[in-house]
Amino acid sequence: MFWRRTLSVVVLVPLVLFIIYWGDWLYLVLVLGATLIMQVEYCRLAQHFTEKLNPVMSVFLTGACCLLAHLLPILTETVSVSGIVFSFFTFVFIYVFAESIFSGRIAGELVAVTLKLTGILTIGWILGYHLILLRSAEPHGMFFIFLLCGTIWSSDTGAYLVGRAFGKHKLGTPVSPRKTVEGTISGLVVGTLIGFVLSVTLLKGTLSWMNGVFIGLLLSVLGQLGDLSASLMKRTAGVKDSGDVIPGHGGFIDRCDSLIFSAPALYYYLELTGHLP
Numbered sequence: 001m002f003w004r005r006t007l008s009v010v011v012l013v014p015l016v017l018f019i020i021y022w023g024d025w026l027y028l029v030l031v032l033g034a035t036l037i038m039q040v041e042y043c044r045l046a047q048h049f050t051e052k053l054n055p056v057m058s059v060f061l062t063g064a065c066c067l068l069a070h071l072l073p074i075l076t077e078t079v080s081v082s083g084i085v086f087s088f089f090t091f092v093f094i095y096v097f098a099e100s101i102f103s104g105r106i107a108g109e110l111v112a113v114t115l116k117l118t119g120i121l122t123i124g125w126i127l128g129y130h131l132i133l134l135r136s137a138e139p140h141g142m143f144f145i146f147l148l149c150g151t152i153w154s155s156d157t158g159a160y161l162v163g164r165a166f167g168k169h170k171l172g173t174p175v176s177p178r179k180t181v182e183g184t185i186s187g188l189v190v191g192t193l194i195g196f197v198l199s200v201t202l203l204k205g206t207l208s209w210m211n212g213v214f215i216g217l218l219l220s221v222l223g224q225l226g227d228l229s230a231s232l233m234k235r236t237a238g239v240k241d242s243g244d245v246i247p248g249h250g251g252f253i254d255r256c257d258s259l260i261f262s263a264p265a266l267y268y269y270l271e272l273t274g275h276l277p
Contacts, residue, residue: 013153020135020145027135032066035128037252039119041242046115048237050108057099058119061092065124069132092120122260130264137267137276143202148219148266150198152258155191155220156227162186176231184224191220206275215269222265223258230257 019030039062043055068075068088075084096116100109134148135141163183171179195216199207207215230253234242243251270276 016149017146020149021142023135023142028066028070028132031128031131032063034252034256035062035066035123037243037245038062038123038127038256041251041253042119042123042233045233045237045239045242046119048239050112050115053112053115057095058116061095061120062124062128064088065120066128066132069129069136072133073136089125093117096120126264127256127260130267131259134263134267137270139277140203140206140275144266144270146202147195147198147215148259148263151191151195151216151219152223152262154194155187155223156258158190159183159187159224173228175228175235179228187224188217188220191223192216195219211273211275215266218265218269219262222261226258226260226262229260230254 016030019026036059039059040055043053043058046053065088068084072081072084096113099116100113103109103112131145134144137144159179160183163178163180163186167180167182169181170177171181171184173179192213193216196209196212199212199215200209203212230242233253234240241250242253245251267276
């Protein structure tokens with residue numbers, strides 16, 4: 001398992017880094033592809049709680065979230081951002097409820113509505129939408145994504161390796177019983193350190209060292225929370241992995257769960273502190 005994980009990393013990481021560097025439509029395709037596959041995996045998990053959850057419209061609306069972020073510079077020439085975003089989400093809510101109303105069923109439909117909205121908002125908006133916005137924040141968008149991914153990947157790797165080698169004290173949550181206190185602390189320390197280093201090197205003159213430390217810690221904490229949230233979903237559904245697309249890593253949710261909360265957190269932190277254009 002360890003060597004399969006390592007081989008996947010060696011093959012995929014350089015490709016992902018190149019796409020982040022290139023940006024533009026190639027980056028959009030990467031985020032679209034990842035979030036659409038995640039939505040399909042999510043719908044499969046959700047089918048453990050409701051008889052039928054058609055992934056077609058959920059996948060379409062997830063892709064629409066990413067395209068919305070990509071097209072914002074054009075759309076906002078005539079309409080405000082808030083007008084566009086709230087109009088889109090109003091449509092999503094109306095559609096999801098209407099689909100259940102005319103499904104011909106009553107039993108379990110409120111659960112289906114909740115599950116569909118959770119998947120679309122979590123994967124499409126919280127993750128996909130903000131990943132696109134971060135990369136679009138020129139002239140530093142590429143470095144913001146490098147900061148995000150570098151911190152998260154380092155935190156995940158530190159937690160995994162230390163927890164696997166030295167972990168003795170269980171974290172104490174039934175959501176992920178194999179996680180240890182040692183691994184969790186190591187992930188926070190490594191992530192904070194790497195976040196600081198990336199901030200003061202890639203974004204020198206843009207982010208202070210204090211911002212770098214705080215961002216590293218924030219992303220590490222939220223990265224682990226995202227991982228545990230995905231574990232909650234999988235454990236409730238009674239499965240170990242969300243899929244088997246990536247050898248040694250499972251599905252796309254398994255690989256990208258740490259980005260779910262950290263991507264929007266980084267975007268809004270940068271916006272609130274005046275670091276976005």
